[in-house]
């Protein structure tokens with residue numbers, strides 16, 4: 001009797017461990033789907049080596065997978081009360097952020113608020129960490145976070161699978177994308193991941209200028225020089241020029257991270273628990289920055305002018321302040337230079353991307 005209960009106990013453990021394994025596995029592509037070369041998505045001047053890219057050999061992009069992912073991205077069925085989609089907070093015309101009036105986003109219930117500002121969510125193909133604190137290591141893994149989060153879409157994954165499986169359209173679309181009509185969360189993650197990798201912005205005025213197709217005005221050109229100057233803007237130290245406009249690192253840019261009520265948002269520290277990561281946040285891209293107000297992880301600044309004032313003299317010299325910023329004197333830019341810097345930042349707006357119908361809501 002005792003032995004039987006030990007066996008029973010062991011079997012239970014095995015079942016529990018097995019069912020808790022990552023719901024993510026290599027899946028078969030439908031036999032007649034041709035993977036699309038990722039290189040065809042990479043704009044001129046962007047890094048293109050495989051090691052630069054966030055690609056998964058077990059989730060190649062296919063036309064059918066991307067189409068399914070796009071539909072899922074914009075489908076309110078993904079939320080518990082069928083009112084909110086990924087696209088409700090990641091809005092194309094605001095470069096996949098939530099828009100100018102929302103430092104924090106509303107959840108599907110219309111009352112809950114997210115903890116942080118909705119970040120510019122594009123060019124993820126070049127990103128290695130996701131979220132302001134880098135808590136998510138992969139595009140696929142990230143996708144279920146907002147679906148189940150009670151302050152976001154508040155959905156039960158089992159119910160979601162049932163809902164999609166009994167939908168008149170989805171089984172056929174999953175079959176097209178993945179070879180059979182069985183719907184799993186792993187496949188939902190994979191389709192979303194495929195679509196998200198195609199959300200790419202690389203056609204701004206800055207890009208055309210780099211390709212020598214347009215000229216900058218004198219102010220735009222002066223602003224670029226200030227952006228790069230180690231003694232003036234010094235923005236380039238973290239928001240690297242080139243494809244990404246970020247160094248993909250976690251940095252402390254001198255924000256006071258106190259929250260109302262006396263607590264602080266500890267940023268990266270909350271993930272690594274390393275003292276040196278305290279109050280560090282992922283350097284965001286500056287592409288499309290004129291479209292993604294309000295700014296910073298908590299959306300505290302409304303305008304680019306405010307941001308530039310902050311970097312000119314508003315930053316705090318906390319002990320974790322980035323070493324390069326710590327060397328900079330305050331009030332180092334003239335009024336004209338600050339205005340030119342803002343003028344340059346506006347050249348990073350890409351309306352080809354914000355109007356691209358391949359990225360828009362298909363419903």
Ligand code: HEC
Pocket residue numbers: 073078084085086087088089090105106107108114115116117118119120121122124127129130131132133142143144146147151152153192
């Ligand atoms: C309620 C609004 C809301 C909804 C709905 C939402 N997100 Fe987000 N998203 C956010 C916020 C806020 C963050 C940043 C959270 C943080 O860093 O703590 C974020 C972060 C992200 C990031 C990380 C971007 C980066 O550069 O690090 C990705 C990718 C993303 N969301 C994709 C999705 C997908 C896919 C869906 C749908 C399944 C979705 N989001 C639904 C608000 C939302």
Ligand code: HEC
Pocket residue numbers: 119120227233234235236237238239250251252253255281282283284285286289292294295296297298307308311312322324325341
């Ligand atoms: C030490 C690295 C560093 C330097 C130098 C730096 N930044 Fe940043 N920047 C960051 C980090 C990190 C964040 C996110 C901080 C946060 O939200 O807590 C950020 C955020 C921003 C944002 C808000 C982006 C968004 O999506 O909300 C803008 C705009 C910006 N920086 C512009 C600039 C400009 C202009 C300069 C030069 C004057 C500059 N930065 C210099 C690291 C840096």
